[in-house]
Amino acid sequence: MPRPSISKKIIVSLAFLVLYLLPVFLKPFTGHARYAPLDMARAVREQYGPAAVLVETGNHLYAWKAKVQGRILPLDLRGAVMRQYGRGWIVGAVGVHKYDWRAIPWSSLGQAVLPVMLVSSDHFGQIQGVRRGAGRFSSVLKRVHTWYGRRAGKNFRLLEPLVLPVKGNAAYWKGLCRASLDNARRFDFIYKAIAEYRANLPLPQGRIKVVITLFTGNSPEMWMGAASQGDFAVIPPYAASLAVPASGRLTKDQKGVCYAVGHELGHTFGLGHSCSAPTPNPNCQKSIMENTQPPEAILTPHEVDFLKKSVFFK
Ligand SMILES: [Zn+2]
Incomplete structure (x- = not known):
């Protein structure tokens, strides 16, 4: 596969930024905080370093793992929510499907x-x-x-x-x-x-x-x-x-x-x-x-x- 161009990379990065900041922007309009998505690939990199890769072992809530030098390792989602959203946010789930994880703005x-x-x-x-x-x-x-x-x-x-x-x-x-x-x-x-x-x-x-x-x-x-x-x-x-x-x-x-x-x-x-x-x-x-x-x-x-x-x- 050809390497994506710089402009393509910027567009993808901006799209992700908008996606993850959306709940923050929505807050003043809805009058209350909402549950937000978790970036699993980022969670893997931040926990295990840039060489670690996100893997899915199935469709279940616990299907997300990190692959590090051939080994399959667990993800610390509590830590991931802290790093992605800051203090006052907690990790939770709205179901048991792999896409059911949420970051919850507990303190707000x-x-x-x-x-x-x-x-x-x-x-x-x-x-x-x-x-x-x-x-x-x-x-x-x-x-x-x-x-x-x-x-x-x-x-x-x-x-x-x-x-x-x-x-x-x-x-x-x-x-x-x-x-x-x-x-x-x-x-x-x-x-x-x-x-x-x-x-x-x-x-x-x-x-x-x-x-x-x-x-x-x-x-x-x-x-x-x-x-x-x-x-x-x-x-x-x-x-x-x-x-x-x-x-x-x-x-x-x-x-x-x-x-x-x-x-x-x-x-x-x-x-x-x-x-x-x-x-x-x-x-x-x-x-x-x-x-x-x-x-x-x-x-x-x-x-x-x-x-x-x-x-x-x-
Ligand atoms: Zn009663």
């Missing part, structure tokens, strides 16, 4: 809701299945988001779901969900899910509210164990198995999963149970913070006031 995300879909160890390799699961989780979150906007008159900012492969197979995680029906083990599932988040991603520190679910293959029957703790709302695997329409009627299962997400998220925003308020509203039973499910569920006037004052609702 502002107040937002971050969905995280854990993936059980036996489903790491299922690129399409994981994509479908994340899409279903998104559909649930979007419906809950629309519902909050309508009921509160303001809304929180919803980020794109991150996907996080974790230890433990589907049978193990489903066992934890089922065990939550036993009072003594009510929170085992959520504690384990939060521990996996904490081992892999930065602490939310009150600035981010995290909605976690888990992909264990198609598991619409896994509804048990939803709960919240601090900045975390943890929803069992049915949230990654049920597709919910953006508007219109909901089935019994769809209502159930929207209720679980909306209710636990409400706790992370600081809402308690409506009928346990010192002077409960006569309609407290109709609130999502009591027993009524979306789309019919309401927020009491007190709850609306509370959310409107929250820094998460803009």
Whole structure:
């Protein structure tokens, strides 16, 4: 192949520069930071020197490797994000395909809701299945988001779901969900899910509210164990198995999963149970913070006031 001319090289370099600076330019227009792409070839050169070559060993998230003097070596993507974007950025993924890596502007995300879909160890390799699961989780979150906007008159900012492969197979995680029906083990599932988040991603520190679910293959029957703790709302695997329409009627299962997400998220925003308020509203039973499910569920006037004052609702 002929060597590319200098002008061709400049054009290619400029194209890459525009591609990688695009999220930075977009920021002032969209009002919030976005996830950005990672330059894998640059990551290889910066980690192993100019002679190292980028190789792909498949289509999976972990397919990117460096070839250095005939040896295949792993890539440090955390370091790569630091070098390419600077401090305050972290590495994350939106799926398990090799093109699903993202640089995330963690310190400039502002107040937002971050969905995280854990993936059980036996489903790491299922690129399409994981994509479908994340899409279903998104559909649930979007419906809950629309519902909050309508009921509160303001809304929180919803980020794109991150996907996080974790230890433990589907049978193990489903066992934890089922065990939550036993009072003594009510929170085992959520504690384990939060521990996996904490081992892999930065602490939310009150600035981010995290909605976690888990992909264990198609598991619409896994509804048990939803709960919240601090900045975390943890929803069992049915949230990654049920597709919910953006508007219109909901089935019994769809209502159930929207209720679980909306209710636990409400706790992370600081809402308690409506009928346990010192002077409960006569309609407290109709609130999502009591027993009524979306789309019919309401927020009491007190709850609306509370959310409107929250820094998460803009
Ligand atoms: Zn509750």
